[in-house]
Amino acid sequence: MSQALAWPLHIGNDFPTSIKDGLQSWETTLLIKESSGDLSTRGLLEYKDTTFGPKDFKYTTPVLNIDENSIAETHILASKAFHYLATPQDIQTRVSNLLSLRQKAGILSRPLIIWEPAPLSCNPENLQVFLEAAHHVDILSPNHLELGRFFSRTCKDTSTKTDIEDLASTIMGNGVGPDKKGIILIRAGEQGCLIQSWDLPSTWLPPFYDSESSSGQQAVGVVDPTGAGNAFLGGFGIGYIKTMDAVTAACFGTVSASMALEQIGMPTKTHSGDMELWNGTSVQERLRDYMSKNAVERSLGRDQIPQS
Template structure:
């Protein structure tokens, strides 16, 4: 494990774009306007969420300042997309493409918590989903992205990757991008196991959460069995092969248990969450709402891998990225202080340095 130094990775200067339109990461997940209801409290409306939003957040955390345009972001919205929310997106200074559908409502969801602990919850879409069409990447800098994130069904990911490669070939883009796949929770059940394993063979990172993976294999989980079961199931997935030439990675995001990273030829490793056992004073938890933590992890992982080429180091980026997503409801606050960028008042790379120093 390489701990980032103050002179390079802590400032993000070790990523050097070849030209302005280099794109390091693009999520093709959703941007959703959530209404959040907590018992006994006034509902919160127009809270930006969705897998694409949080994955993009994770990547943006590690692309500060002049590197922010190297973050690609494409969203599809309706005629009711709030101007303040759009302005907030532009404030991140990404290479942003907003497709507006004048005759449609934006994708909206209802997130209802069952109690005031931000624990058990129910979610449903309240408008038709406006997903980004793959063909929309044509003619944009995002088609040359070094990494892509998808949350999709197994059949959908096969189709979308085939479309992506066809478009890149048409534009004579020979580099193979990093493909990160979160299987859609709706398709994490035993009936879809074989198709999920087939789809995992064409992606570079297969990343369900622990509950989804257990459901795929019809395994019952208890707090005591999570680690043992995840290690066994990850090995079973790897047996079938993840990625081209079976060189891909399984990353199981397991909430308060941390994450488990496994690949052929790699000593598998559990990494703790940033807020959790072994974090000393940080055990006095600042966790408010875990929504979006897993998506944020994967966006941050992508940048960590682009920077280091090391899957364990990249997972450390993911764990730190997720920590910023859970400190509040919605997206963390970004500010410039004393010539540097901070999120929730904290330097992202300082937190990464502290976390990596703690776990080695």
């Protein structure tokens, strides 16, 4: 499955060789641009409690950006799905540039556009441009705290599933996607994830790891949630391309995120024969077990779950 992934990476002169080697060992399509005169993008992320929910983040070095022109002459331009972490102000321009480059290259199909709003841009001052930007993407996915901040809500105001559903419904009422047939995914930590679309009522899936207790302690198996949101959306994108079913794709995303939660830093990829193992576990087996445990059968059948 890793061969299905492609990503550009802009690094500075201090990028750790061990991490670079680790990424290359994953056998993805990795397009690396190195700026010898710059430091790599770094940030400070501080979690405020043991639930890994509320957090503060700031960049500690200038951001080394990636834009669509960096993939213009590569086969990455023809990818079926693109995941963006961008501000509401930037996402419209970036999607427009991407579609323009694809058209010039003779790629006429529209890819799946997945948008994760940049956390620092999630504030009430950006609400209107956020709602407008939602029309330009196919999948919209803030987490529940970021969603609340757009509407001036506090952590307490997004503490229940009903609170989260109400805010998601407000966005769906405004429209997601060019034809208003897009999907909103709210990643809600220990509550799991919410899926809504124009033809799907509010649907919740639990997290892969159950909570240790009802006392607000972190879930068993969760070491560090940093990067789990990105992993979730990457898994969702692959699942949706394969099945065209949002709930099944969210199962892919949940299992993908579980691999990012289990350690500080990156998961480890190995092989058992022709099978990929992540952290020593078969993704396919974990996906089948998760879907079975949560009775996520849908109408697709198990033949839609990738076997290699």
